[in-house]
Structure formats: structure tokens, C-alpha cells
Amino acid sequence: xxxxxxxxxxxxxxxxxxxxxxxxxxxxxxxxxxxxxxxxxxxxxxxxxxxxxxxxxxxxxxxxxxxxxxxxxxxxxxxxxxxxxxxxxxxxxxxxxxxxxxxxxxxxxxxxxxxxxxxxxxxxxxxxxxxxxxxxxxxxxxxxxxxxxxxxxxxxxxxxxxxxxxxxxxxxxxxxxxxxxxxxxxxxxxxxxxxxxxxxxxxxxxxxxxxxxxxxxxxxxxxxxxxxxxxxxxxxxxxxxxxxxxxxxxxxxxxxxxxxxxxxxxxxxxxxxxxxxxxxxxxxxxxxxxxxxxxxxxxxxxxxxxxxxxxxxxxxxxxxxxxxxxxxxxxxxxxxx
Numbered sequence: 001x002x003x004x005x006x007x008x009x010x011x012x013x014x015x016x017x018x019x020x021x022x023x024x025x026x027x028x029x030x031x032x033x034x035x036x037x038x039x040x041x042x043x044x045x046x047x048x049x050x051x052x053x054x055x056x057x058x059x060x061x062x063x064x065x066x067x068x069x070x071x072x073x074x075x076x077x078x079x080x081x082x083x084x085x086x087x088x089x090x091x092x093x094x095x096x097x098x099x100x101x102x103x104x105x106x107x108x109x110x111x112x113x114x115x116x117x118x119x120x121x122x123x124x125x126x127x128x129x130x131x132x133x134x135x136x137x138x139x140x141x142x143x144x145x146x147x148x149x150x151x152x153x154x155x156x157x158x159x160x161x162x163x164x165x166x167x168x169x170x171x172x173x174x175x176x177x178x179x180x181x182x183x184x185x186x187x188x189x190x191x192x193x194x195x196x197x198x199x200x201x202x203x204x205x206x207x208x209x210x211x212x213x214x215x216x217x218x219x220x221x222x223x224x225x226x227x228x229x230x231x232x233x234x235x236x237x238x239x240x241x242x243x244x245x246x247x248x249x250x251x252x253x254x255x256x257x258x259x260x261x262x263x264x265x266x267x268x269x270x271x272x273x274x275x276x277x278x279x280x281x282x283x284x285x286x287x288x289x290x291x292x293x294x295x296x297x298x299x300x301x302x303x304x305x306x307x308x309x310x311x312x313x314x315x316x317x318x319x320x321x322x323x324x325x326x327x328x329x330x331x332x333x334x335x336x337x
Contacts, residue, residue: 007062008094013042018064018094022118064094065305066114069125070102070188074221075249075277076294080125080147083298091302093120102190104128115142121305123147129192138315143308145301150192157304157317159297163193163274166290166323167200170244170272173288173325177333179242179270180210183233185219185226185254187246194221197246197274215240219250226253227260234261234269241269241334248273248280248289255283255330266332276326285329293321 011018016035024031024039031039065088069077081097088095096119100107107128114122121143127134129151137144138155146158174182184201187194198216205211214236217229226245230253233240243258245251251273258269265271265285273280276291304314 007064009046010039010042011094013046014038017096018062019096022062022064022096062118062120063092064096064119065121065123065302066110066119067095067097067123067125068107068110068114068127069097069099070191071099072097074247075279076221076247076275076292077125079277079294080298083295084123084302087299087302091306093302102188104130104133104190108133111137111144115140115144121145121308123301123305124149126191126193128190143305143314145304145308145314147297147301148193150196155315157308157314157319159300159304159319159321161292161297161321162323163196164200166292166325167197167244167274168204169323169325170274170288170290171201171204173327174242174244174270174272174331175204175208175210177242177270177331179240179334180208181212181215181238181240181242182210183215183217183230183240183243185217185229185233185243185245185250187219187221187250189218189220191221194219194246201244219246221247221250223249223253223256226250227257228253230254230257231261234258234263242272242331243269244272246274248275248277248287251287251289251330252279252283255287265330268335270331270334272331276324280326281328283330288328288331289326291324291326297321 007018007021011021021039024036067084072078085095098110123145125147127146127149131152134152134154144156146156148160149158186198219225219229230243243254245254251271254271258265263269273287273289276289280287280289300319308314
């Protein structure tokens with residue numbers, strides 16, 4: 001009877017989440033004395049075996065999928081996590097989300113804990129681009145799937161959406177409208193997605209003989225940095241007539257900065273984002289952006305884990321999605337004076 005007891009059963013009896021049960025059993029995180037007592041009482045009542053090695057021997061599953069993401073403040077990562085949680089729930093699984101604060105060492109710690117017996121499978125979103133680290137992960141007995149990895153070669157299954165061609169399309173859209181001074185606000189320096197978007201912008205502008213390093217500003221995918229970087233660009237002696245931001249959150253900051261300077265979008269400045277998060281179509285004006293199929297990516301990552309659970313060899317699997325330019329109201333031809 002105890003062989004069928006899962007971490008989800010313990011969580012239901014204790015009235016907490018599976019993540020809370022895992023933290024209690026692994027003595028990680030801040031758990032109140034009352035919660036800890038309820039979890040341990042549920043473990044005892046159900047006869048749950050928490051030891052990872054014992055669990056492995058008896059072939060039981062925790063029903064917990066660990067998802068490791070850089071941060072939850074980013075709307076893009078939050079939407080990926082929400083979509084994955086819904087897909088996991090439909091499959092009768094629990095999803096635990098673990099953040100790294102974009103710290104490679106913290107990412108390794110999170111993944112090590114999850115693959116050490118806490119979770120049945122792990123999804124790593126935008127993993128650290130470290131070939132040696134990826135080689136170690138390839139040897140894990142716990143199935144691992146990557147989302148949005150564009151860096152070092154690896155046999156780990158990978159679900160990703162194109163960043164390069166989408167960024168090319170966005171830049172060409174602005175060029176096609178007649179913009180020649182296009183500012184670019186980059187993403188987080190450690191992100192391979194950000195590197196692909198910057199590379200696309202540079203290549204496309206260089207092809208037209210319009211690349212100007214002065215128009216490129218560092219960023220970190222945040223709205224705050226989008227705001228300050230856009231102010232920097234608009235303060236240039238020859239200011240851009242369009243801004244291409246590496247994420248929608250950054251683009252929202254650009255919209256705020258344009259309005260803060262008493263200018264209008266798109267009459268005075270055009271703005272383009274990237275990702276097409278849920279709020280992109282609800283901003284004022286509605287944001288022109290590049291769409292990533294967030295829900296499909298999360299679903300496919302869960303499906304790859306399910307295939308691995310069934311003994312299928314998913315090593316080397318790479319599922320690529322096209323990105324799509326979505327033209328809305330934040331872009332228009334440059335103002336003529």
C-alpha cells in the first residue's frame with residue numbers, strides 16, 4: 001500500500017503544496033513549525049518513504065516536476081511557468097518553480113537538489129551556457145529538458161523558439177517603414193536569447209549600412225532598464241526615430257520614457273518589443289512585437305519528460321518553433337517635418 005503513496009498524497013493530507021513537502025523533507029527554505037509538524041504527521045500517517053534512494057528502489061514517483069527559471073519578475077518566464085503548471089496539472093503532476101536570480105552557481109544548486117531525488121524530471125529555462133555543466137547534466141539519471149537554449153552543443157532535449165529571424169523581421173519592419181535611426185535596448189548579457197536578438201539587429205542594420213554602435217544600449221529584460229535606456233537614446237544629438245527592445249517588458253519601459261519626454265507613440269517614436277506576452281496587446285498603444293509560442297513550448301517540454309518517463313530515448317531531440325512578427329499600433333513611418 002505504501003508503494004503507491006506519493007509526495008502529492010502527503011501534500012493533500014497536510015493541506016500544503018508538493019513544493020512545501022519537498023522543502024520540509026529536504027530541510028530547505030523557510031517552513032513554519034506548524035507546517036513542518038503537519039507535513040511530518042502526514043508522512044507518518046501515510047507511510048511515505050522520503051529517502052530518495054529508497055524511493056528509487058521501490059520504483060515510486062514523486063509526481064513533482066521541477067522548473068528552474070532565472071526569475072519570476074519577468075512576464076515571459078512567469079507565463080512559461082504558468083503554462084507549464086497548467087500542462088502538468090492536466091497530466092496529474094505537480095510543478096515546483098525554482099528561481100536562480102540569473103546566478104549560475106544558484107542554478108547548479110537548484111538542479112542538483114531536484115535531480116538528487118526531489119523531482120521526477122526537471123525543466124531548465126534558458127540554462128547557463130556552460131559546456132562543462134551541460135555535459136554533467138547529460139549524465140543525470142533524472143530526465144532533464146531545456147527550454148530556449150541556444151548556446152553550447154548538448155544532447156539534452158531542447159525546446160526553443162527562434163530569436164534571430166524574429167529579431168531580423170522586427171528590424172526590417174522598422175526599416176520598411178522608413179526608419180534609419182533605430183535604437184536597440186539589449187537583454188541580459190548572460191542570455192543566449194538576448195545575444196541572438198542583438199546579433200540579428202546588428203546583422204540587419206549592417207546589411208543596410210546603418211549600424212551605429214551609439215544606438216545600442218545594454219539592458220536586462222526589465223521595464224526599468226527599458227525606461228532609462230530609452231531616455232539615454234532620446235537624449236542623443238541625433239536621436240532615433242524608433243526603438244527595438246529585446247523584450248516586451250523592456251518595451252513597456254520604452255513606452256513610458258517616450259511619454260515622459262512629452263512625445264507620442266507611434267507619431268513621434270515607434271516602439272517594438274519581443275515575446276508577445278499577454279499584456280502586449282493590452283498596452284496603449286498596443287505593442288508591435290515578436291511572438292514566441294509560450295504555451296506550446298511548455299507543453300512540449302512536459303511531453304518530452306513524459307516520453308522519458310516511459311523509457312523512450314529523447315536525447316538529442318530539438319524542437320524548434322518559428323517566431324512571428326505581430327504588427328500592432330506602436331509602429332508607424334517616421335514623422336516628417
